[in-house]
Amino acid sequence: MISVSTLTHSLGHRLILDDISVEIPKGKITALIGPNGAGKSTLLHLIARQNPVQTGVISLDGEDIAKTASTDMALRMAVVAQELGVASRLRVRDLVGFGRWPQHQGRPTEVDKAAVEKALEEFHLLDLSDRFLDEISGGQRQRAFVAMAYVQDTDWLLLDEPLNNLDIRYAKSLMAKLRNMAEEKNKSIVIVIHDLNYALANADYFIAVKEGKVAFAGETSDVATSESLSELYDAEVNIIESDGKCFAFHH
Amino acid sequence: MSDKRLWALFISLVLVVAVLFFWNLTTHIAFILELRAIKIGGLLVVGAAIGVSTVLFQTISNNRILTPSIMGFDSLYLLMQTCLIFFLSGLTYAHMPGNLLFLLNTLTMLIASVVLFTFVLKATRHDIQLMILVGVIFGLVFRSFSTFIQRLIDPSEFAVLQSVMFAQFGGINEKELLSALMLLVLVCCWVARKCQVLDVMLLGRRTAKSLGVDYDRLQFMVLCAISILVSVSTALVGPIIFLGLLVSALAHSLMKTHRHALLLPAAAMISALILLLGQALFENLLERQSTLTVVIEFVGGLFFLVLLSKGKIK
Numbered sequence: 001m002i003s004v005s006t007l008t009h010s011l012g013h014r015l016i017l018d019d020i021s022v023e024i025p026k027g028k029i030t031a032l033i034g035p036n037g038a039g040k041s042t043l044l045h046l047i048a049r050q051n052p053v054q055t056g057v058i059s060l061d062g063e064d065i066a067k068t069a070s071t072d073m074a075l076r077m078a079v080v081a082q083e084l085g086v087a088s089r090l091r092v093r094d095l096v097g098f099g100r101w102p103q104h105q106g107r108p109t110e111v112d113k114a115a116v117e118k119a120l121e122e123f124h125l126l127d128l129s130d131r132f133l134d135e136i137s138g139g140q141r142q143r144a145f146v147a148m149a150y151v152q153d154t155d156w157l158l159l160d161e162p163l164n165n166l167d168i169r170y171a172k173s174l175m176a177k178l179r180n181m182a183e184e185k186n187k188s189i190v191i192v193i194h195d196l197n198y199a200l201a202n203a204d205y206f207i208a209v210k211e212g213k214v215a216f217a218g219e220t221s222d223v224a225t226s227e228s229l230s231e232l233y234d235a236e237v238n239i240i241e242s243d244g245k246c247f248a249f250h251h
Numbered sequence: 252m253s254d255k256r257l258w259a260l261f262i263s264l265v266l267v268v269a270v271l272f273f274w275n276l277t278t279h280i281a282f283i284l285e286l287r288a289i290k291i292g293g294l295l296v297v298g299a300a301i302g303v304s305t306v307l308f309q310t311i312s313n314n315r316i317l318t319p320s321i322m323g324f325d326s327l328y329l330l331m332q333t334c335l336i337f338f339l340s341g342l343t344y345a346h347m348p349g350n351l352l353f354l355l356n357t358l359t360m361l362i363a364s365v366v367l368f369t370f371v372l373k374a375t376r377h378d379i380q381l382m383i384l385v386g387v388i389f390g391l392v393f394r395s396f397s398t399f400i401q402r403l404i405d406p407s408e409f410a411v412l413q414s415v416m417f418a419q420f421g422g423i424n425e426k427e428l429l430s431a432l433m434l435l436v437l438v439c440c441w442v443a444r445k446c447q448v449l450d451v452m453l454l455g456r457r458t459a460k461s462l463g464v465d466y467d468r469l470q471f472m473v474l475c476a477i478s479i480l481v482s483v484s485t486a487l488v489g490p491i492i493f494l495g496l497l498v499s500a501l502a503h504s505l506m507k508t509h510r511h512a513l514l515l516p517a518a519a520m521i522s523a524l525i526l527l528l529g530q531a532l533f534e535n536l537l538e539r540q541s542t543l544t545v546v547i548e549f550v551g552g553l554f555f556l557v558l559l560s561k562g563k564i565k
Contacts, residue, residue: 049460074462077461101462102463149461
């Protein structure tokens with residue numbers, strides 16, 4: 001379980017997160033939703049230790065993340081950030097291979113190599129594996145980065161808008177993969193997501209952030225209602241149930 | 252050195268060194284050999300320092316068209332020399348023991364860089380682009396400050412300064428060379444141990460951090476290593492701006508890899524080769540009618556443009 005307590009974060013004079021306290025359950029897919037600029041990515045980055053915590057405490061299974069060694073954290077939590085500008089000429093296989101860095105620290109074993117090959121296959125990247133990152137499309141690059149985090153094989157996986165640039169096929173397959181990881185391998189997954197339909201269909205737990213505060217948090221079926229979502233986005237959202245699945249209609 | 256291309260570079264470097272060392276020996280053999288050893292040694296040290304520092308800087312800045320000189324490293328060096336000559340008088344400067352001057356320079360450069368990086372990196376929240384921009388501005392400040400002092404300097408002392416301002420490969424001091432070599436070996440040993448983690452740094456701060464790399468600390472250490480290397484090469488021969496860019500581009504297009512374990516030695520050797528061949532060309536064909544830097548920057552610049560237009564450099 002990740003627990004965030006009294007977390008406040010500001011950039012310059014602007015308050016981004018205002019006294020946030022929330023718990024993220026283990027072994028589930030948690031969707032972090034909210035309007036643009038609400039502070040979702042900032043929250044995710046703080047949890048992922050991309051930036052130092054200013055005030056408040058974030059703990060992972062009871063341990064303060066600020067006090068845990070970063071090499072140790074990398075074995076427990078993997079992150080896929082949103083803007084991934086890789087200027088250098090890396091190949092897809094090399095990139096995915098870096099996902100095993102926390103385990104091998106520069107000396108890859110056969111196990112590491114096998115894990116990389118398996119991830120390349122599972123994320124449909126085998127054909128692209130010898131291409132340079134700046135020679136493939138945004139969606140393909142996105143998949144390569146997700147594969148890198150996947151190969152890290154951590155209990156926690158944080159993804160910042162992983163569906164960006166993905167077409168329907170790969171978006172579906174990525175969500176199915178995440179679902180599978182949560183259910184079969186008991187991995188805990190946190191995703192920042194804008195597509196409510198994917199969130200409703202796949203997330204067990206919702207955390208909604210608005211203007212730096214938690215608007216609501218809870219099991220999907222309890223909190224994801226037409227009223228709460230409409231209020232969150234300041235736009236009309238209707239949740240409609242059909243064939244036992246929920247859909248969000250907003251236009 | 253498991254790679255064939257590295258071996259090829261190494262062998263050609265050894266051949267070139269051997270030819271330049273033993274070529275045209277007639278009289279005063281011992282004397283000439285000693286002179287040549289110092290000159291060739293100096294070029295090798297400077298070449299390695301420039302090659303390694305540029306590749307490291309490009310990794311840190313995540314940019315393949317920058318060299319450490321953009322951060323104003325060499326203008327800081329020039330400012331220091333200008334100040335020394337201004338305050339100590341040219342005669343004292345010219346008679347200062349080379350070794351002392353060299354160590355003093357390197358130490359000052361290192362301290363200045365540590366102070367600068369600690370302050371700037373914190374202020375820019377480890378945003379390297381911002382830090383480079385700050386570096387550019389600092390470089391301008393250093394440069395205009397040196398120009399200002401140069402206006403105040405006595406013309407005869409300015410002549411002393413002029414010999415520092417332009418890269419010169421002639422008068423390398425034996426003791427300076429030894430200290431430079433020691434520093435270079437120290438830095439290179441450290442860098443060699445960090446080759447793999449440097450590869451991870453190519454992914455950028457965010458991703459590297461999520462893989463458990465202590466990016467900020469390492470970035471700082473690498474910047475310090477760069478400042479030592481730059482002061483080694485600048486103190487030995489003076490500022491050379493363009494060579495690093497050419498060398499790193501060549502190393503990348505030759506090695507076709509991101510791995511520092513291959514790129515760094517390749518860059519060091521290519522850089523030394525270019526300097527040695529350039530010096531030979533300069534001494535024999537041009538009969539010392541110009542300076543080596545002009546030769547390197549002219550030929551290198553043309554070569555760089557050709558490679559760029561053919562798409563060999565990306």
